[in-house]
Amino acid sequence: MSVLVTALFAACALFSSVNCADSSVEWCYHLPSCNDTKWPVIASKYCNGTRQSPVDIVTTAAKGDAKLTEFTFHNFDSKSAFKTIENTGKTVKVNFNGGMTISGGGLSEPYDSLQLHLHWGNGSSIPGSEHTVDGKRYAMELHIVNVKSVHNLNVTAAGADSTGLAALGFFIEVMSGDATGQPASWKTLTSYLANITKKGNSSSMASGISLDDLLEGVNRTKYYRYLGSLTTPSCNEAVVWTVFKEPIKVSRDLIDLFSTTVHIGNGSSPLMVKIYRNLQPPQAVTTQASDSSSTTYLSMGLLALSLMLGRCY
Template sequence: MIFLVALVLTVCALTPTVDCATAGIEWCYHLPACKDTNWATISPKYCNGSRQSPININTTAAKPDESLTEFTFTNFSSTTALTTIENTGKTVKVNFASGVQISGGSLSEAYNSLQFHLHWGNGPSIPGSEHTVDGKRYPMEMHIVNVKSSYNGNLTEALADSTSLAALGFFIEEMSGNATGEPASWKTLASYLANITTKGQTFTLPSGISLDDLLVGVNRAKYYRYLGSLTTPACNEVVVWTVFKEPIKVSKDLIELFSKTVHVNDTSSPLMTNTFRGIQPDQPVTTQAVSSASTTCYSLGLMVLSLALWKNL
């Protein structure tokens, strides 16, 4: 798509392929002058706002919300939906073909899925997820970016809407044991990093893996919800955040590839590491309400256990 110059600031945040320096915003993760601790000064309109992301999710403070139903994921099973992978100089981003969509999950309407990108630290030993849970930071985090389908790609209108974007956040955790190259879908994805080692490189993806494959093992019915922002400048406060409770399990060797393969510019520049923004002030968080049926089953289970213990006394 072709974007007007007036929208470049926003596009930098939504699609990091644009060189933000052309819009007067030079932000980064690796240099003191432009790293995240200075974004509120570099891009103050939103990065210094009141509903910024990412946040620490305090699980005991998350309030139950019965409206948080399950999502419908359209074409997440398609093995041709992932079209290109690119090194933006800030992250690794995978773009989608048209027709990928999410709905349900208490969203106001269907949202078209545009891309996913990743945040990481420096291997499993230095975690780099953006969100944290009760203070725990995971090795990586995957963000699937979606925009309201009713806007038909009109970002001018979309960015005047405080819920125009929906971001799905998935933690990535090191697989237990000594597994290597697992799961197979992530081994395939990581193998493409060799084609995008420098900023601006794009590689056309062959068919073969789907979003469902990459989300293997995750219960997508369990999640946290809050209203926040984009996590890169211009930090627009237009995002409905869904952060899933169960992480994707990926072997250590594949996690390490991200911080050992791609560079922020050419091959003489630093490797891309610690690509995450620091934690922002708390926002109200909701999660699924515990159903009365589950509560009843749990109570009956305790009663049966108590009777069994009593008989053995």
Template sequence: MNFLTIIAVAVCVLAPSAYCESSTVEWCFHDPKCSDSTWSTIAALYCNGTRQSPINIVSANATENQNLTEFTFEGYGNKSALATIENTGDTVKVNFYTGVKISGGGLSESYDTLQAHLHWGNGTAAPGSEHTVDGKRFPMELHIVNIKSSYNRNTTLAVKDSEGLAALGFFIEELTGVDDQPASWKTLTSYLSNISNAGDNKTMAEDISLDDLLSGVNRANYYRYLGSLTTPVCNEAVVWTVFKEPIKVSKNLIDLFSTSMYIKNSTSLMVNVYRSIQPSQPVSTQPKASSSTKSGYSLALMTFALMMARY
């Protein structure tokens, strides 16, 4: 049996009592007694709420929002920003040093980047992204978790704010080719052999950056909705950004996560570590370029070409 125990901090903040101060929520992905089908009962305050994550994003239903501008990523190119990598018993998590943050992207203020973690199924054969798009589930999903800078990394305050956290979701799909690419993911997965068991952690060398891991992704195109954490206690405090373009990673590297990581207090491999789809939420995205804008751009190019032809 694999019980992953967390202190239900948010519950205690909102309903303090002597009992609450010592209470815990036992949850897991693998055992029917504590899997996500039970979370709405064992962590009822939020996990059965009205804006839960993840969701299936129906692309045709996403409304246009001109405020969804490009992000500014600070420290994402810093190869010394990744501090440690660990096996938490239910995922692989990377912790960051201070100085990494995001702003723009329609967010109300800057957000400090705290950590990144992954969700997966069972290799490329059994996809395990949390979000889906038009019903499609990807092999893996990377979540980068950020907190409002004004909270000075105090997550207790952040989870009381409906937009206290900002999560960046990146799909990961199989790269079809003969080489193990990109090199950054080969470097990242090289740490997995050192963190096979729950509780294992490893200090990371200054060899990759977040920009390296996100290479090839157009970060100007994304979906936006208000949701929750995807594990108990499922606080509804997250501004979700799900990027449209996936990260491309070779099959053998994707498969490493489901063949080399073990869950807590068990000899079972860590597979299918994702929450099932929750009821839909309103989703927005960037406006499409209007036909008049495209026509004007094309006309300008033709005019320029004619002028150049005279010389």
């Protein structure tokens, strides 16, 4: 029996950030006895490692890398990509039907897109993104989880591979002005929250919106890259992180729905709020070489101009 339990734990805990709820690991966000300050003890194999996520991205420290080319997003325009949406007790997760892949973007090979999930604070007024940029925390963060295609969605193999997973992180920011119910794709997505108010609730999703729809307005050629980990136990250090620079803009009322609709357990349990891991020690972050070089050339140009002007007086 102990061997079976260990095997089940290993298979499920590898993808806890992919939100495979595992009762053998009693971790949480909301209690001092099991929140992220205790994860290095609860899941000590990886959660106290040296390559942990999330991190604060210091833009001035990000080095240019010519290998960080544009991505190819295959079938991200599919209107029937979303299979189910569920309340895991830790987050809201959308499972994909399959057929979506990512390649390019400095990745060594193609990756199959598996699911998306979200992290948030408490309404639009208390931000809850996992990553931060120069200390700024955004309202929410969306993660699209992808598995190296060679692993054929074998989570055990992916979790043991230092680059077995590729996570795409998108910040979500409150839309300016008094708009409500915008964008339409997010209004459709959040309309399902009423069906998954309790832990374990799941709802089938009708065709109608795509990943491209949810990511509308984001320039996906601009991003940061670093090697990190899953952001929940068991914190496997197997993730190639891509954090996009431009945020998704969503109206305040839709953002607020996440922290006012879904619960961590049954209907009488606390609402799901502040579901993000605190920042971990910094990692080496890279970005497109063009961004870095343009900054360098501008600085050199300004220096040359100042020297020329100095000679004129």
